[in-house]
Amino acid sequence: MTFSAASRPLRRLRAALGRFAASRLSGVARDDRGVSAIEFALILPILITLFIGGNELGQAVSMYRKASHSGSVIGDLITQTSSVATGGDMDNMFNAALAIMLPFPQSGLKIVVAQVTMDASGSPKVTWRDSKNGGDEAAWSCGSPPPSRIDIPAAMKVANTSLIITEVEYQWKSNFSAITKDLFGTDTIKLKDVAMLRPRMSETIPYADNSRNCS
Numbered sequence: 001m002t003f004s005a006a007s008r009p010l011r012r013l014r015a016a017l018g019r020f021a022a023s024r025l026s027g028v029a030r031d032d033r034g035v036s037a038i039e040f041a042l043i044l045p046i047l048i049t050l051f052i053g054g055n056e057l058g059q060a061v062s063m064y065r066k067a068s069h070s071g072s073v074i075g076d077l078i079t080q081t082s083s084v085a086t087g088g089d090m091d092n093m094f095n096a097a098l099a100i101m102l103p104f105p106q107s108g109l110k111i112v113v114a115q116v117t118m119d120a121s122g123s124p125k126v127t128w129r130d131s132k133n134g135g136d137e138a139a140w141s142c143g144s145p146p147p148s149r150i151d152i153p154a155a156m157k158v159a160n161t162s163l164i165i166t167e168v169e170y171q172w173k174s175n176f177s178a179i180t181k182d183l184f185g186t187d188t189i190k191l192k193d194v195a196m197l198r199p200r201m202s203e204t205i206p207y208a209d210n211s212r213n214c215s
Contacts, residue, residue, distance in 0.1 A: 167194050
């Protein structure tokens with residue numbers, strides 16, 4: 001096979017183009033300058049999720065601690081008295097408990113406070129109850145045991161003694177409620193706690209509000 005003189009420049013051109021392409025491809029294979037940017041783009045969604053999740057979790061924990069402390073405070077205030085006057089005293093104690101929730105909205109905190117008295121056999125019965133912000137007062141029926149969700153330790157069921165029990169519930173709605181609803185089936189999570197304290201000044205603490213006591 002013979003080649004004309006005119007085909008030689010074409011062969012040289014093809015060879016030069018081949019060498020150029022090979023050198024460029026080899027350079028691309030060795031170039032890792034974009035690797036860090038690609039890796040960052042891959043992990044950025046994970047970092048954002050961790051940041052948002054950590055912030056929301058921290059806020060929920062703070063709300064729960066404040067709600068729990070609110071219940072303990074109102075119970076502690078009541079147990080330091082020998083009786084509760086109609087309206088005014090209880091309202092002041094409720095307001096003190098609600099103030100603890102700041103800077104979170106106070107309206108989200110539901111409170112029920114009740115006195116439970118053990119009879120001669122140690123069986124607990126509700127002797128009075130009150131509530132704030134729509135607390136589930138109806139579940140604390142006069143003369144009946146506390147709701148089944150309230151588990152009084154056996155060591156605290158001492159005959160002819162009383163307990164002041166506070167039940168708090170705070171409804172927390174995440175800033176990312178759509179995600180919360182996908183995870184938990186609801187966009188609102190209920191943070192609950194119960195505190196039980198014994199009266200300090202007397203065996204029982206009368207409540208003068210006839211609409212709240214069971215006498």
